[in-house]
Amino acid sequence: MAKKNIDWANLSFSYQPTDKRYVSMYYADKGDWDEGKLTDDANIVMNECAAVLQYAQTVFEGLKAYDTEDGRTVLFRPDLNAERLANSARRLAMPAFPEDRFVEAVIETVKANADYVPPYGTGASLYVRPFEFGYSPVIGVAPAEDYMFRILTTPVGPYFKGGVKPIYIKVSDFDRAAPHGTGHIKAGLNYAMSLYAIEKAHEEGFSENMYLDSATRTKVEETGGANFLFVTKDDKLVTPKSDTILPSITRRSLMEVAEKYMGLEVVQREVHFEEIGDFKEVGLCGTAAVISPIGKINDHGKDIEIPSGMDEIGPVLKELRQTLVDIQECRIEGPEGWVVEVK
DSSP states (O other): OOOOSOOGGGOOSSOOOOSOEEEEEEETTTTEEOOOEEESOOOOOOOTTBHHHHHOOEEEOOEEEEEOTTSOEEEEOHHHHHHHHHHHHHHTTOOOOOHHHHHHHHHHHHHHTGGGSOOTTSSOEEEEEEEEEEOSBOSSSOOOSSEEEEEEEEEEOOSSSSSOOOEEEEEOSSOSOOTTSSTTSOBHHHHHHHHHHHHHHHHTTOSEEEOBOTTTSOBBOBOSSOEEEEEOTTOOEEEEOOTTSOOOHHHHHHHHHHHHTSOOOEEEEOOBGGGGGGOSEEEEEETTTEEEEEEEEEETTEEEEOTTTTTSOOHHHHHHHHHHHHHHTTSSOOSTTSEEEOO
16 A cells, blocks of 8 residues: 655654544443444544543553564554553543454554555654543533543654754652552543643743652652653663552563663662762653653752763663664564564
8 A cells, every 4th residue: 555645754743634543432231342443534523511521531542553674564562552541441430442452453443544654764653542531421420321432543753853862851849640549540631630730841941840759749750741761870770660650661661671682670669859860861751752861850940960961862771762662663573472563
């Protein structure tokens, strides 16, 4: 199939509709999901009192499809996205979309939009966004009875234009998540809560916020949408451990790559803010950028400069990022089951 006539080299990281999307409905009176189907219609019609509109009952995922050098289209660990969406749904009292069907639906949707998968070498990819929400109307505070599961796709450009450059972030005075709350799931409400804080940070000249734990405000948690990585002076990879941090698929993969491919010692533990200046490299990790290096952290007017600095990504995180990208794009062989071919 011929690729769409798109300026792949100049794609931004923004929504552009594709030809097909997947939809499946859960009806309480039937007690199960229907068989699902592809549709041309990008619009959703629902009642004004739908649970998603009234009480933000919605969860989502994000993953990418991309072409390899040998002409295949592949996905990276979609089974973990399926598992995380199911866990997120259950936490918001929603029926979980079956995990095996999730992977099948993602593959079906990507195949239907194969001509929107950017060509190999462009740095672009087809972003895949599965999501589920409360569809039926509710006025009292209660979960919906009926639900919609959908998958949309959109071609996106590389997260970094012109190379991976360190960013400048600030310590936020806002809380991202409460103990025993919903910080560990990928719910729309968590991201809505971060919007005001990130807009304020941007106005002040920062790229992101560093959120501390809401109970003691002494331990590092994450940003509005990415997990932290730290490299010690003796080249150990440290990631924060907390029940209110989203279990990032990228972070889990990077931890395994660091240990098995680079021979690094990997430690997952509580990271106290007072330690920040002791690390030689700091970064963020997530689906979009893989790793975003951090050059400086502003703590209420005082800058903490990371030794790797503002000029370029540090050597450990650079190698770690490139190794994972090479696995994702099949230039080197990854662990079994990590890369799933779209056939």
